[in-house]
Structures are given as structure tokens and as C-alpha cells.
Amino acid sequence: MVKLIEMMLDEKLLTKDAISKLVKMRPPKKISFANLIAEGLVDKNAVEQFLVKKVRQGVVTLAHLEKIDGIDMVTIMQEIAKALNVEYVDLDETEIDMKLFSRVPYKQLIKYHVMPIEESDLNVLIVFADPLDMAAQDAIQRLFPKKPIRIAIAQPKQINQHLQRLEINESIKGLVSDIRKDLNQESNDDEEESPAVLKLIDIILKSAIYMGASDIHIEATEKSCMVRERVDGLLRQGFIFDKDIFNPLASRMKLLSNLDIAEKRKPQDGRFSATINQKEFDFRVSTLPTIYG
Known part of the structure; x- marks a missing residue:
């Protein structure tokens, strides 16, 4: 968080005066994106676009984004998907083809933090918690040698929950x-x-x-x-x-x-x-x- 604030200062998206105002409030408020946005000291859209850029640069991960208060995670995920030219999938609203899991070892899913979603005549849709992890993409592609994989992103928290559910499914x-x-x-x-x-x-x-x-x-x-x-x-x-x-x-x-x-x-x-x-x-x-x- 501190590093991200420093980066915003360096890129002149945030001023030291804004931070000073936050600290001087009574009672003093913690320096966070949530407080800066709530007090109108920084533009919410500017923060979201800044975070999208940092994800593209590999400076911030999607898992890191989930820990930041005050931002609209769904909006940012959609913007990241556009920027990376991939799809955004809301796993809680998506029907998952459970048969695909038999083709991917559970240990691989956990290791690379991925989930297969659906298979078409042309490709296999896979969601990644880290869309920039080329090693993960190569490893998963080898598991589907006959069709190219189609990259998508999903909130890491949702991926975690579904992988935990998959583990339970395996146990039953x-x-x-x-x-x-x-x-x-x-x-x-x-x-x-x-x-x-x-x-x-x-x-x-x-x-x-x-x-x-x-x-x-x-x-x-x-x-x-x-x-x-x-x-x-x-x-x-x-x-x-x-x-x-x-x-x-x-x-x-x-x-x-x-x-x-x-x-x-x-x-x-x-x-x-x-x-x-x-x-x-x-x-x-x-x-x-x-x-x-």
C-alpha cells in the first residue's frame, strides 16, 4: 500500500497536501485509498485506472487488489480484462463444465491458481488469477494439446472458493x-x-x-x-x-x-x-x- 501511494505521488496523481490533510484530521485518519477517496482527496476513477496500469505492468497482482479497500473490484477487473484483451468471468454467475476438471490434476489447479470453465469446438476457456503468468499458461495448454486455451480472469477470492469446493467434491x-x-x-x-x-x-x-x-x-x-x-x-x-x-x-x-x-x-x-x-x-x-x- 505504501509503495502504491508513493507511486501515485511520483506520477502526480496524488499530492502531499492531500495526505497531509488526511493526517491532520481529528481524529487522524489512516493513509489508505478508501480514506483518500471518501474525503475527496483523490479521484476514484484515477485510482482505478492507476491500478489497472500497475496490473498490466506486473507491479500489482489481482490478489493484491482484493486487499485494497475503497475500490470497485468488479469495475477494475472488467477494465483489466479490456486492457489485457482477455475475458472477465464472474465465477458465481457462470455455469462451469465440471467434466473438464477430470483432465486437469488438482495439484496443477492449486499450483497455478486456475480453473477450466468451458470447452467449445474451437478452444477451452480457462480463468487465471494471474493473467501474466506465462509459465502457468504454458503448463495448462499442455494439458489441452488438441485445442488452444482462451485466457480469462476472475477474482482470486472466487477462484479460491471454487477450488476449495472442488476439493470437497473430490472427497465425496x-x-x-x-x-x-x-x-x-x-x-x-x-x-x-x-x-x-x-x-x-x-x-x-x-x-x-x-x-x-x-x-x-x-x-x-x-x-x-x-x-x-x-x-x-x-x-x-x-x-x-x-x-x-x-x-x-x-x-x-x-x-x-x-x-x-x-x-x-x-x-x-x-x-x-x-x-x-x-x-x-x-x-x-x-x-x-x-x-x-
Whole structure:
């Protein structure tokens, strides 16, 4: 931060008088972009354009930008994308092709801080936390030898969250396999009695609490079972399973909430409590029939 302030002084985008005014305020205010902008001592657009330029020059990283208060991260990311002639992707609003992850070792994703998003007939869209990292681009391109990669940028915080979610997805593959085995082996037992289903629900609840979610949506689509979480008012994709996981998952949730498992045509409401990370949480459950389940 100090170095960036010094650079702005050198480029005459900020004056020493402005900094002096900030320090002399009662009570004195910390020298930061947020305070300089809030007090009208520096133009917000000038700050954002300055930061875009420093990213292009490799002086500032996208991860560094996220630590700066008082700036519009989305606006800056969009401007950086234009300046670098790449795309900006909001990962929370983008449908991700999960099949692509099977072609990239998880360690590589973590090492280079990247995520494959979608594949077309012409190329593969990859988001990078550092769009200037040529070594990362070369390494990822080698994983897709038949098509060129298309470079995009995303907020590093979003990439982190999605990579953490991917790690959780990897850890539950065994559970999904166990659920299928239980479904195939069951005779007189109900599908919701599978212990693997309980473990899967526990992971879903822990993930939602970790993300600070207010709602969890478990729904069947035409081809899958989708788990979404509402965070900061927006529904975000959590987990995607094959559709055969929906019935045992939904049935077990109904059982936990003292709902009628056999009733699939009428809405129902219930509740249950669970201990997550040594804390007690209450969950209200509402079911709503849909075309797929």
C-alpha cells in the first residue's frame, strides 16, 4: 500500500497536501485509498485506472487488489480484462463444465491458481488469477494439446472458493459410490437409511455454514441433482451430483425433518437440528414438488 501511494505521488496523481490533510484530521485518519477517496482527496476513477496500469505492468497482482479497500473490484477487473484483451468471468454467475476438471490434476489447479470453465469446438476457456503468468499458461495448454486455451480472469477470492469446493467434491466421490452400492444392495431397507447419505448431508451442511449461506437448495434437474447455496442474497452453485443421488438425499432430509417421505406431490414444512463444528444449528426445511422431483 505504501509503495502504491508513493507511486501515485511520483506520477502526480496524488499530492502531499492531500495526505497531509488526511493526517491532520481529528481524529487522524489512516493513509489508505478508501480514506483518500471518501474525503475527496483523490479521484476514484484515477485510482482505478492507476491500478489497472500497475496490473498490466506486473507491479500489482489481482490478489493484491482484493486487499485494497475503497475500490470497485468488479469495475477494475472488467477494465483489466479490456486492457489485457482477455475475458472477465464472474465465477458465481457462470455455469462451469465440471467434466473438464477430470483432465486437469488438482495439484496443477492449486499450483497455478486456475480453473477450466468451458470447452467449445474451437478452444477451452480457462480463468487465471494471474493473467501474466506465462509459465502457468504454458503448463495448462499442455494439458489441452488438441485445442488452444482462451485466457480469462476472475477474482482470486472466487477462484479460491471454487477450488476449495472442488476439493470437497473430490472427497465425496467415495460417498456417492457408497450411496449407489447401498441402493443396488438394498432389499427391504429404505433408500434413505444409507449411512453414506448421512455423511453427504453433513458435508453439504458444513459447506453451507463455511460459506455463510442463509439457504440451501437441493433440486433435481433433467440430468442431475444440484445443490445451491444462497450467499449475500445470491444463489451460488455448490455441488452437482448425478440425478440418481437426488431421491436418497431428499428422502433422508425429509426423514430428518419428520416429513412424510412418500408425499411428493404436496409442499411440506419441517425442521431439524444438527451439531456442526461443535455448534448447534437449527434448520427449517421446506419441500416443493417440481417437474423433475
